Amino acid sequence: MAQTQLHAEARSEFGKGAARRVRRAGRIPAVMYGHGSAPVHLTLPGHATMLALKVQNALLTIQLDGDDQLALVKDVQRDVVRGHIEHVDLVVIRRGEKVTVDVRVHVEGEAAPDTLVNLDAQTIELEVLATNIPEQITVDVQGVQPGTQIHASDLTLPEGATLSSDPELLVVNVTQAVSAEALEAELAEAEAEAGIEHEEHTPTDEEAAESAPAAEAGGGDGEAPAAAE
Numbered sequence: 576m577a578q579t580q581l582h583a584e585a586r587s588e589f590g591k592g593a594a595r596r597v598r599r600a601g602r603i604p605a606v607m608y609g610h611g612s613a614p615v616h617l618t619l620p621g622h623a624t625m626l627a628l629k630v631q632n633a634l635l636t637i638q639l640d641g642d643d644q645l646a647l648v649k650d651v652q653r654d655v656v657r658g659h660i661e662h663v664d665l666v667v668i669r670r671g672e673k674v675t676v677d678v679r680v681h682v683e684g685e686a687a688p689d690t691l692v693n694l695d696a697q698t699i700e701l702e703v704l705a706t707n708i709p710e711q712i713t714v715d716v717q718g719v720q721p722g723t724q725i726h727a728s729d730l731t732l733p734e735g736a737t738l739s740s741d742p743e744l745l746v747v748n749v750t751q752a753v754s755a756e757a758l759e760a761e762l763a764e765a766e767a768e769a770g771i772e773h774e775e776h777t778p779t780d781e782e783a784a785e786s787a788p789a790a791e792a793g794g795g796d797g798e799a800p801a802a803a804e
Contacts, residue, residue: 578706579627583617583639594661603660607637607646609667615639625660632676632708637665647674647705668705675702675739678709680730680746684717689752692716696746699727700739709733714747721751 586597586604594604602618617639627633628651637644650664668674677698686692699712712730716723728742753761 578634578636578645579623579630580636580638580643581619581623581627583619583637585639586616586618589616598659598661603663605663605665607644607665607667609646610669612667619663621660624663628660628663631679631710634668634706634708635665645670645705647676670706672705673702674705674708675700676708679711681711681713682716682747683713684715684719686716686719686723686749687721690719690721691750691752692719693748693750694746695748696727696740696744699730699744699746701732702737702739703733704735707733707735709736716747716749719749721749723747723749725749 583605584602586593588596597604597618598621601621603621603624604616605619606614606616608614617637619637627635628648633648635646635648637646645668646665647668648663649666651660652662653659654661678701679698680694680696682692682694701709701712703709712732714725714730716725724745725747726742727738727740727744727746730738730746732738
């Protein structure tokens, strides 16, 4: 995974008023902590941080007072109405250490005809090197038959990654698609059990007129319409 460098500035003012001033200046309040060190309060560049956080589990290099520090995003607070980033929590990491993260699952390929592919687990939890976090885990369902279930233990993980989720976690479930006729039959059966008479749809006169083939003018074997008196 590529690293993103963000130039941070130390922050000495706190409170809602100070935070609003920071955001008006195009920056984002943040705090960085971990490995027993005291929390460091800082600000991050607004636009660059927003772009960096579009990548799940983004690995950041925080440049502060001439020093570089690797960090992962621990939490992001957003405005509930506008969705703007209001605050970011960062956790300090070191090269060579492993971290536990949620990685999204991506399904590719086409299953067998008349099947439905259900993604039951959007993410899985992995323990990986902090500097080698995969962006996604891919599940190939090409040609998979109905009734197939893919569990976390069936996934192909990147080298060095360890599964932290329950191995029996259902990730992908492939089922038989239900036809319109089968749905209609199930509906009729359910209505019958409930004592409701199932009625077929009867087209209105207007619907019938629209669906009927128009007679060709001046031809055909049908009788011509009677002239109005």
